[in-house]
Amino acid sequence: MERMTGAGVSPGAGYGPAYLLGAAVPEPAAGSRHGGDVVAEVARVEAAVERVAAELEARGEAAGGDAQDVLVAQALIARDPVLSAEVGELINAGTAAERAVYEAFMRYNDILAEIGGYLGQRVADLEDIRDRVIAELTGRPMPGLPEEAEKPYVLVAHDLAPADTALLSKDIVAAFITEQGGPTSHTAILARAMGVPAVVACAGATSIVNGTLVLVDGTTGTVGLLPSEDEVAMTIQAAEARDTALATATGPGATADGWPVAMLANIGGPRDLAAALEYGAEGVGLYRTEFLFLDRDQAPSEEEQEQAYREILSSFPGGPVVVRVLDAGGDKPLGFLPPTENEPNPALGERGVRILRIFPDVMVGQLQALARAAQDASAQVQVMAPMVATPEEAAWFVGACRAAGLRSAGIMIEVPAAALRAGDLAPIVDFFSIGTNDLAQYAFAADREVGALTAFQDPWQPVLLDLVAMAASAGVPCGVCGEACSDPALACVLVGLGVTSLSMGAPALPWVRAALARHTLDQCRAAAVAARAESTAEAARTAARAHLLGLAELGL
Structure with missing residues (x-):
C-alpha cells in the first residue's frame, strides 16, 4: 500500500473511492474592463x-x-x-x-x-x-460536490469550503483529505462535528486519481492508496477499538490509580454548551467573556451579562465554572472604549488586567452581574484576571472580587514574571490558570500571530514546561486552559508537573480522559521529568511518550 501522510484532525477510519474536487470557477481575465456604467x-x-x-x-x-x-x-x-x-x-x-x-x-x-x-x-x-x-x-455553475459519484466516497481537495461540506453526512462521504488546512481550519471543525475521519495538510493529495481506493486514518494522519483487504480490515478494527476505549472512558477525570484531574471545557458563550455537555465536561475551565463585548458600540448591560452567565452556571450544577473577566486590548480592541495610544507593540501594551485598571467600571459591572448570577447557582463560580504580572495587580483584582461578593478569585499565568515568582502570588489568590499560548509568546518573544514563528508556540518546549512546573508547585490549585491540554500525551505530562485541572476544546475531552485513565500518577510524573530533561520540543515529546505506553491502545 502506497502511503501519504498529513495531520489527522478528526479521528476514525474511512475507506472508499477518491473523488477529487477541482476548482470549478476560472480566474477572470486580468485587465478586463467594464462598459463604463x-x-x-x-x-x-x-x-x-x-x-x-x-x-x-x-x-x-x-x-x-x-x-x-x-x-x-x-x-x-x-x-x-x-x-x-x-x-x-x-x-x-x-x-x-x-x-x-x-x-x-x-x-x-x-x-x-x-x-x-x-x-x-x-x-x-x-x-x-x-x-x-x-x-x-x-453565469457559471457554482463550485460543488459530485451528484452521481459512488458513495460513500473519500473527498479529496486542495481545501474544502464549508458551504460544500456542511450538508454532507457519513452516508455520503467516508473521509476528507486536503492539501491545505490545519486543526482549526473549517474542514477540521466540520469533520469533527460530522464524525467523519479527516486528514489535512497532506502534501500531494490532489495527485490522487479519481476512483482510486483510499484508506484514511484520521487519528494517525495516514492515507493509504490501493490498500489490501487485510490492511483495510486492520485499520478499521483499530479505529473501532479506539472508539470502544473512548466510550468506556467516562465520568470524572482521573489517572489509573485514582488521582483526580478535573476535565473542563473552554467556551466562548452559551452556544458552546451543547458540545461541552456532549463530550462530558465536568465544568468550564475558561469562559471567554470578551465575546459578549466585542464588535459593539456600547458595553452590554449588566442584565444582559447576568442572563448569559446564568445560562452557563445552570448547565454545570456542582461543577466548577471559571470565568475570565474581560480580556481586551492588543488584538481585541473594544469599540466603546477610547483607543489607547498608538502602541508599536500591542501585545506588550495596555491589555488584560492593565486595561481593566484604566477602565475599572467595566470590570466592576461585570463582577456585579456575575455575583448576582451566582447567588442562586450551585456551580462553583471562580473568576480570574488575565495578564497579571505582579503581586500588586493580583491584590487589586482579588479585592475587587471580594467587594462584589465573589469568593474564589484567581489569576492567569501568562507572563513569565508571574510563573517565575508564583510563590509571591500564591498567598494572594485562590487559584492559578495557565494560558500556554500567551506564556509561550512572551517566553520566546515570538508573536503568536506570525506564521513563521509557530515553532515557538510548540507547548512541548522544555522551557515552557519549566514555567508550568514553577506555577503548579506554588501551593494553590493550578489548571491549564491553553489548547496544549488537547494533546493526550502532553495532558499526562501536565498532570505529572502538578496541574490539577485541564481545560480544552470539548471534542478533545474523551481522548484526554482515556489517556489519563491508562497511566498512573507516577508514570505521568516520570514522563514530565523525562520531558524537562531534554532541550528541544521534539526530544521532549519522544522522551515523555517512552513512559506513556498506554497511548498505543488509543492509536496515539
Missing part, C-alpha cells in the same frame, strides 16, 4: 453578493450546529463593507465586476496567508466566497 456594475456585484450570502445562510440553517455557525460567519464576510468598498474602488477605476471581486478578495487572501495560524486557515473560506460571487456574475 459604474453604478450598474456595482449594483451587479451587490446583488450577486447578497444572493451568495443568502444561500450560505440557508445552507447553515439546514445544517444546524457548528456548520450553521461557520456558514453564518461566511455570509458576514461576503457582506463585509470593507471588501465591498475595495470592489467599488476597482470598479470605479474601470475594472470589470468579476475581476474587481477577484482582485479585492486576493488582497485579503494574501494578508491572511502572511499572518498564518488560525487566520491563515481562513483563506479557503475567502476563496470560496470569491468563487461563488464570480460564478453568480458570470
Whole structure:
C-alpha cells in the first residue's frame, strides 16, 4: 500500500473511492474592463453578493450546529463593507465586476496567508466566497460536490469550503483529505462535528486519481492508496477499538490509580454548551467573556451579562465554572472604549488586567452581574484576571472580587514574571490558570500571530514546561486552559508537573480522559521529568511518550 501522510484532525477510519474536487470557477481575465456604467456594475456585484450570502445562510440553517455557525460567519464576510468598498474602488477605476471581486478578495487572501495560524486557515473560506460571487456574475455553475459519484466516497481537495461540506453526512462521504488546512481550519471543525475521519495538510493529495481506493486514518494522519483487504480490515478494527476505549472512558477525570484531574471545557458563550455537555465536561475551565463585548458600540448591560452567565452556571450544577473577566486590548480592541495610544507593540501594551485598571467600571459591572448570577447557582463560580504580572495587580483584582461578593478569585499565568515568582502570588489568590499560548509568546518573544514563528508556540518546549512546573508547585490549585491540554500525551505530562485541572476544546475531552485513565500518577510524573530533561520540543515529546505506553491502545 502506497502511503501519504498529513495531520489527522478528526479521528476514525474511512475507506472508499477518491473523488477529487477541482476548482470549478476560472480566474477572470486580468485587465478586463467594464462598459463604463459604474453604478450598474456595482449594483451587479451587490446583488450577486447578497444572493451568495443568502444561500450560505440557508445552507447553515439546514445544517444546524457548528456548520450553521461557520456558514453564518461566511455570509458576514461576503457582506463585509470593507471588501465591498475595495470592489467599488476597482470598479470605479474601470475594472470589470468579476475581476474587481477577484482582485479585492486576493488582497485579503494574501494578508491572511502572511499572518498564518488560525487566520491563515481562513483563506479557503475567502476563496470560496470569491468563487461563488464570480460564478453568480458570470453565469457559471457554482463550485460543488459530485451528484452521481459512488458513495460513500473519500473527498479529496486542495481545501474544502464549508458551504460544500456542511450538508454532507457519513452516508455520503467516508473521509476528507486536503492539501491545505490545519486543526482549526473549517474542514477540521466540520469533520469533527460530522464524525467523519479527516486528514489535512497532506502534501500531494490532489495527485490522487479519481476512483482510486483510499484508506484514511484520521487519528494517525495516514492515507493509504490501493490498500489490501487485510490492511483495510486492520485499520478499521483499530479505529473501532479506539472508539470502544473512548466510550468506556467516562465520568470524572482521573489517572489509573485514582488521582483526580478535573476535565473542563473552554467556551466562548452559551452556544458552546451543547458540545461541552456532549463530550462530558465536568465544568468550564475558561469562559471567554470578551465575546459578549466585542464588535459593539456600547458595553452590554449588566442584565444582559447576568442572563448569559446564568445560562452557563445552570448547565454545570456542582461543577466548577471559571470565568475570565474581560480580556481586551492588543488584538481585541473594544469599540466603546477610547483607543489607547498608538502602541508599536500591542501585545506588550495596555491589555488584560492593565486595561481593566484604566477602565475599572467595566470590570466592576461585570463582577456585579456575575455575583448576582451566582447567588442562586450551585456551580462553583471562580473568576480570574488575565495578564497579571505582579503581586500588586493580583491584590487589586482579588479585592475587587471580594467587594462584589465573589469568593474564589484567581489569576492567569501568562507572563513569565508571574510563573517565575508564583510563590509571591500564591498567598494572594485562590487559584492559578495557565494560558500556554500567551506564556509561550512572551517566553520566546515570538508573536503568536506570525506564521513563521509557530515553532515557538510548540507547548512541548522544555522551557515552557519549566514555567508550568514553577506555577503548579506554588501551593494553590493550578489548571491549564491553553489548547496544549488537547494533546493526550502532553495532558499526562501536565498532570505529572502538578496541574490539577485541564481545560480544552470539548471534542478533545474523551481522548484526554482515556489517556489519563491508562497511566498512573507516577508514570505521568516520570514522563514530565523525562520531558524537562531534554532541550528541544521534539526530544521532549519522544522522551515523555517512552513512559506513556498506554497511548498505543488509543492509536496515539
